[in-house]
Amino acid sequence: EVQLVESGGNLVQPGGSLRLSCVASGFTFNNYWVHWVRQGPGKGLVWVSRISSDGTSTSYADSVKGRFTISRDNAKNTVYLQMDSLRAEDTAIYYCTTRGGGSSRFDPWGQGTVVTVSS
Amino acid sequence: AIQMTQSPSSLSASVGDRVTITCRASQDIRNDFGWYQQKPGKAPKLLIYAASSLQSGVPSRFSGSGSGTDFTLTISSLQPEDSATYYCLQDYTYPPTFGQGTKVEIK
Numbered sequence: 001e002v003q004l005v006e007s008g009g010n011l012v013q014p015g016g017s018l019r020l021s022c023v024a025s026g027f028t029f030n031n032y033w034v035h036w037v038r039q040g041p042g043k044g045l046v047w048v049s050r051i052s053s054d055g056t057s058t059s060y061a062d063s064v065k066g067r068f069t070i071s072r073d074n075a076k077n078t079v080y081l082q083m084d085s086l087r088a089e090d091t092a093i094y095y096c097t098t099r100g101g102g103s104s105r106f107d108p109w110g111q112g113t114v115v116t117v118s119s
Numbered sequence: 120a121i122q123m124t125q126s127p128s129s130l131s132a133s134v135g136d137r138v139t140i141t142c143r144a145s146q147d148i149r150n151d152f153g154w155y156q157q158k159p160g161k162a163p164k165l166l167i168y169a170a171s172s173l174q175s176g177v178p179s180r181f182s183g184s185g186s187g188t189d190f191t192l193t194i195s196s197l198q199p200e201d202s203a204t205y206y207c208l209q210d211y212t213y214p215p216t217f218g219q220g221t222k223v224e225i226k
Contacts, residue, residue: 035215037163045155045163045206045217063213070149104153104210105168112162 002026002108004096009113010067012085012086020081020113022096033099035106036081038092038115048094051079064090086117121145123207125218133226138194140221147187151211154183154192157220158203166205167192184196199225 008056022034036048049060049070058070069082078094093112100107122145132138144152150170155163165174167183170190180195194201202225207218 044220045157045208047215049219059213097163099210102172102206103149103151103169104215105165105166105172106153106163106172106208107165107174108156109162109164 004110148211
């Protein structure tokens, strides 16, 4: 079964750090670019970051640039999102997804992991 | 960043109705465009990619059309399980951007 599973979400104080993980199974993970998308409480979907299949190219939303770092370990079929200097506005469900062949073809998606930034 | 404007923001329709949701991009995005369905408490699900290609396993009552700046998602015969929020997405340029969502309710 093709699957992505996120983990690492938690309650953290403003200014703190978290590392999210996204583990893939059921497909050749190292062929795909991986993206993180987040959704604040009651809000819409917002793209956060992406990493190329070999990990040499990354991109970030302006809102997280300089605070978040995306990386991957293809030997472990895992992508990470290191989140530093967290703010209340980073509170969201974080989803990972892969972009397949075809424009705007993001599939599959993980179930999401919840990050809450609050004192 | 490219702005994606969806309309309407919500709608209520009966089972069997034909439903249309539109999305307009702030600039030409060719066909680098997709539609996603999200049910409460669930991850988004891909319905349509490349503006009009139906994702495998998605019912044929869903269809997409458009190119350039104007795009449409059509549900030909609304079913109870189609109650959800629908989002459009462009990835013509970075950052990829989503529409604000259209909530579809069943009367």
